[in-house]
Amino acid sequence: MNVLDAIKIRRSIRSFERRSLPPEVIQSIEDAILHSPSGSNAQESHFVIVQDPDQIRRIKRFAQGLSGDPAAVVVLCTNKEEALARGGLDTAEVLRFVNLGIAAAYILLTASSLEVGSCPARSFHQKAIKEILGLPEGIEPELLISLGYSNQPPRPKSSKPVREVISYDQYGKEKP
Amino acid sequence: MTNTEKKSLEEGLQNRLLDYVSYVLTSARGLYKEPHSYGPMRMVDSLEKALFLLRDMGIKDDAIEESVAVIRENRWRVTSDPEAFAQALDDAILRLVKVTLKESSTSHE
Numbered sequence: 020m021n022v023l024d025a026i027k028i029r030r031s032i033r034s035f036e037r038r039s040l041p042p043e044v045i046q047s048i049e050d051a052i053l054h055s056p057s058g059s060n061a062q063e064s065h066f067v068i069v070q071d072p073d074q075i076r077r078i079k080r081f082a083q084g085l086s087g088d089p090a091a092v093v094v095l096c097t098n099k100e101e102a103l104a105r106g107g108l109d110t111a112e113v114l115r116f117v118n119l120g121i122a123a124a125y126i127l128l129t130a131s132s133l134e135v136g137s138c139p140a141r142s143f144h145q146k147a148i149k150e151i152l153g154l155p156e157g158i159e160p161e162l163l164i165s166l167g168y169s170n171q172p173p174r175p176k177s178s179k180p181v182r183e184v185i186s187y188d189q190y191g192k193e194k195p
Numbered sequence: 196m197t198n199t200e201k202k203s204l205e206e207g208l209q210n211r212l213l214d215y216v217s218y219v220l221t222s223a224r225g226l227y228k229e230p231h232s233y234g235p236m237r238m239v240d241s242l243e244k245a246l247f248l249l250r251d252m253g254i255k256d257d258a259i260e261e262s263v264a265v266i267r268e269n270r271w272r273v274t275s276d277p278e279a280f281a282q283a284l285d286d287a288i289l290r291l292v293k294v295t296l297k298e299s300s301t302s303h304e
Contacts, residue, residue, distance in 0.1 A: 033271075076210075080217035083225055083237060142229060144221050177275040 025132040030174060032136025033086035035167030039070065040090045044133055048093065048166070051129040055122040058114040061106030064122060067094040067152050067160075077151045082163055084142025089165035093126055094148065095119050100157045119161055126164055136169035208252060215244050235284065236273045239266050258294040262287040 020028075045068065052066050069075055069092045078092055079085050085092065097119055103111035123139055130137040140163045148160045178184070187194050196204075222237040243263055249255070269283035 076214065080214055081221045083218055083222040083240075086240075142225050142233070144224060147221070174271050
């Protein structure tokens with residue numbers, strides 16, 4: 020499947036079949052993470068791939084945005100101190116979140132290309148998740164991505180009209 | 196049911212109850228910064244989880260389950276079409292009103 024097809028079929032999936040992901044899928048997610056770009060090559064992000072059902076259950080208790088029973092959860096973390104040391108102030112304040120967002124997109128699209136459902140979630144208690152994962156000081160969880168095989172048909176997508184989202188050559192100018 | 200089976204069932208339910216309590220508490224905390232539309236959604240999700248717990252404990256209420264099913268069908272609209280979600284909540288509430296009135300008329304007989 021090419022990237023654009025993976026983009027077009029992707030929807031947030033909140034209900035999953037009770038089956039685990041094959042190792043090839045996890046390997047692909049790892050590849051996506053490792054090939055994700057990092058501003059100033061700071062590489063301040065850290066990712067925890069959780070597949071242990073007990074650990075997923077612990078996370079779910081404190082992650083109200085995680086729906087269903089995913090087969091895996093990727094916890095996207097960032098390290099402000101490392102970002103500052105390796106990338107400077109802009110990286111520490113802004114770029115580390117941009118980096119994490121790009122990595123998230125890579126993970127979502129890789130999953131989509133393998134017909135694995137996913138849903139990013141920001142609704143969780145950061146300190147609770149940090150404790151559960153044993154994250155060291157300075158490494159903060161910022162986003163969760165659930166992964167698994169969907170057990171429901173995809174719902175329709177709603178989006179703004181194209182002219183409200185994309186301009187050409189100047190803000191508000193429509194396609195020539 | 197053997198004592199071992201009974202103990203295992205009780206432990207399972209205790210775990211589920213702890214899942215539920217943690218979810219409700221974390222949801223309440225999250226709402227301070229989350230979009231307003233998440234409030235009703237979290238309450239509906241809490242209700243659904245409570246119903247699943249009750250069902251697994253052997254307690255079932257068809258009227259409430261039907262009411263929640265209406266909301267569940269429209270749950271995803273909470274951010275894309277809030278009016279449709281609100282309408283689903285209205286439909287679900289009116290179903291419970293019918294149950295309430297029915298119970299009320301029965302109790303007066």
